[in-house]
Amino acid sequence: MTHSDSGAAPAAPAAPAAPAGARPHGHGHGHRSVEEHRERLARLLAPLADRAAQDRSLDAAFGTALAADLAAPGSLPPFDNSQMDGFAVCSSDPGSGDPTGPGLRRFTVAAPIPAGAAPPPLRPGHAAPIMTGAMLPAGADAVVRVELAVPSGYPPEGAAVDLPAVEPGTYVRRAGSDVVAGAVVLPAGTALGPAQLGLAAGLGLSMLRVRPPLRAALVSTGAELAVPGRPLGPGQIHDANGALLHAALREGGVEARAVAVRSDEPAELRAALEGLARGPERPDLLITTGGVSKGAFEATKLALDGHDVEFAHLALQPGGPQGLGTFAGLPLIAFPGNPVSCWVSWEVLLRPVLSALLGAPRARRRVRAPLAEPLESPAGIFQVRRARLGPDGAVGLVGGPGSHLLGALASSDAIAIVPEDATALAAGDNVEVWLT
Structure with missing residues (x-):
């Protein structure tokens, strides 16, 4: 079947938990490690970094x-500007006249300064009403909040206002305090x-x-795939992969085009790939979903026979069956067909490689968080569990490890990473969590 993979492999017997986050380089059950497959992906896709800016x-x-x-x-x-609505003053100006109370200084109200105006210099003995973001006048070095003025509010120009003493720089945003001219503010x-x-x-x-955005052509395969919105025939399922991965690629800044080959005939898939590779909108990358496992009708494997594409099983759950290589001069990546396996393949394998190589998509934020519940994982397998990060900082699992649980995926906002040498983790053990 084109949608089969090892996403539902049984868990191994419980064993003492490995240190959280451990990353051994060995393979599980003779399968290729996630790290090694990422390295192969990086070598395959390295030329994409050389595209013209x-x-x-x-x-x-x-x-x-x-x-x-x-x-x-x-x-x-x-330029220096006001952080508050208030009065621009010189902090050392003693003012003039008799204030109405102790700790106050009397000033003559100058012309108000709105944002976007170039104010005249502030004269001694004066305070200028100034709005948030407005340029500080020459001669002023501080701002007194309007709430502290006596009388409250803004008296008319020429009237008197009493203000408390302030330190130099009070409520002033200095020029260059955020960014200095000439400084590198964003690296390549x-x-x-x-x-x-x-x-x-x-x-x-x-x-x-x-760097130009990556252009990818996404091809969903399988005779069992029905178009969303149409009734299912016997043995059919609706094509979730197309919508799921297309949206994931677009969210990651990839310009993706989705195509479906609703057949298990290798010639039909090969023709679709040739049409994409040789068409007027030739993509930078081909991605297929389905047909890469060990069933009798694995159309992707059969269609790519004779091309420079290798297939392997990774020590990854879900998402074990994978393929990569080239087709008609284009890099090609073959993901498994189960929807969650397909999505995990993007998040755990391809997205990190593209982030490191091209800068886009943005790398997922990773945190350490305690498990809200225990879990088990097969020995030697890099397990990816759908999860939610709770308000208490603990990570709760959503659904099981199966590769078909779309409802659990839609209810999650993170993935919890179980390292290859951990077969059992207890509630409270820390795990690496990727926020999705």
Whole structure:
């Protein structure tokens, strides 16, 4: 069957837990290790890092990675400005006249300073009403919050206002306090998300030099696949892989195109791959799902027979059956067909390699967290469990280790990584958690 893999392998008998996060290099059950397969993927995909850089608008740069270090063309803030609505003053100015109470100084109210205006210098004995973000006038070195003024609020220009003494720099955002002109603010390879694009815009940039986004063609295979939205025939299942992996690739900044070959005929899959590889929109990468296990009708294996593609079983659960190589001069990666196995293959194998190689997609955030419950895992297997990180910081498992549990995947927000030498972990043991 095209959707079979070892995602439901039975757990080994319990044994003392290994140190959390251990990463041995050995293989489980003679299978290839996850680490070794990632290394093979990195060698296969290394030429993708040599594609020519592009200049893109900020909108079009979203999800890509910088091709070169980004040096700030100016400082942020570009000028001293007020952090609060209040009065701009010189902290050493004693004021003039008799204040209404102890600890206060009397000032004459100067013309107000709105944001976006270039104010005149502040004269001695004066305090200028100033709005948040407005430029501090020459002669001023501090801001007094309007709530502390007597009378409360902003008296008219020329009137008197009493203000308490303040230290120099109070509520002042100094020029360059965030970013200094000329400093490298984002190194090459930085994935460009909202914060990075906001910084570029704040620096006055409208274009960025980026690594071009990866273009992938995703091919789901299997005679049992039915189009979502249509009734199922006998023995059919709806094609979840196409939607699942297509969305995962797009979320990771990959420009993905999804195609389905609803057949177990190797010639049909081979024709579809040739059409993609030789068509006008030739992708950078081919990804197939299904047909890579040990069944009698493994169309992907049969279709790629004679091509430079190798198939192996990894010490990984779910997602053991994998393939990689080249087809018509393009790198090709063959994922297993079970939906969760397919998604785990992306998250655990391909996504980390692309993150390290290209900078995009952004690497998943990894934390250490205690298990909320015990678990068992087969000896020598790198097990990936769907999980949720609770408000108490503990990680709870969602569903079992099976490769078909789409409902559990949809209810999770993390994956818990069980190292190859751990066959049993107790509640409270720390595990590595990837936030998804």
